[in-house]
Amino acid sequence: MNNKPIIALDFPSEKEVFNFLQKFNEPLFVKVGMELYMQEGPSIVNKIKEQGHAIFLDLKLHDIPNTVQSAMKGLARLGIDLINVHAAGGRPMMEGALEGLEAGTTAGNKRPALIAVTQLTSTTEEQMQVEQKIVLSLQESVLHYAKLTKEAGLDGVVCSVHEAQAIAEVCGEDFLRVTPGIRMLGGDAHDQKRIATPDGAKRDGSSLIVVGRAITGAANPVEAYKEVCQLWEAQ
Numbered sequence: 001m002n003n004k005p006i007i008a009l010d011f012p013s014e015k016e017v018f019n020f021l022q023k024f025n026e027p028l029f030v031k032v033g034m035e036l037y038m039q040e041g042p043s044i045v046n047k048i049k050e051q052g053h054a055i056f057l058d059l060k061l062h063d064i065p066n067t068v069q070s071a072m073k074g075l076a077r078l079g080i081d082l083i084n085v086h087a088a089g090g091r092p093m094m095e096g097a098l099e100g101l102e103a104g105t106t107a108g109n110k111r112p113a114l115i116a117v118t119q120l121t122s123t124t125e126e127q128m129q130v131e132q133k134i135v136l137s138l139q140e141s142v143l144h145y146a147k148l149t150k151e152a153g154l155d156g157v158v159c160s161v162h163e164a165q166a167i168a169e170v171c172g173e174d175f176l177r178v179t180p181g182i183r184m185l186g187g188d189a190h191d192q193k194r195i196a197t198p199d200g201a202k203r204d205g206s207s208l209i210v211v212g213r214a215i216t217g218a219a220n221p222v223e224a225y226k227e228v229c230q231l232w233e234a235q
């Protein structure tokens, strides 16, 4: 898997996606999330793939093990590069997800990497403790989920930059730390709570960064992407 910044294609339809992608003259690593997938279905993945882009399918599955396993078997056939579940679904669910992906990966193809969301980057420690009634610090909760994810045999986690280094120390450098919540210095955080810059992400142990609105909402998305790449690669 390449380590280019992953652009979150949070658009309402195919039209906006291809209007955006045609501005770039190079293969990208893009993320198809719930907004786009729920509107356009699996065909959007095939169409983006046909243009040569790598794909992170960010559906964050969270259900009983049998359901997630069956869903993953079907999703593996899309030939994506990276996919995820919620670690809160538990170890049997994550193991099921992995089995489903392996079963659905056709001969000669590589299984998509599978990662688990620890605590969303839009969650604060206070919110986690009050709403989820987790009596740990946010860092401890994320580390706990990362260890559980590793034990289940997955390839890594989604976390914020703030927890990435600690996860690498506990789970190893090869265990992926995919970090959304990326903003340029002084940029609007929107609904994100645990944010960092692209260079901060590289310095603090991210394996891959996910960048949405800082690129898709920029006046010149190609320039914004270049700037993110420079900061990410400069460290």
Ligand SMILES: O=c1ccn([C@@H]2O[C@H](COP(=O)(O)O)[C@@H](O)[C@H]2O)c(=O)[nH]1
Pocket (backbone or CB within 6 Å): 008, 010, 033, 058, 117, 119, 120, 121, 122, 158, 159, 180, 181, 182, 190, 192, 210, 211, 212, 213, 214
């Ligand atoms: O913890 C998480 C998990 C996933 N996301 C997704 O990443 C992008 C971030 O978009 P921005 O516009 O850069 O905020 C978005 O698609 C989320 O669904 C996340 O932000 N945090």
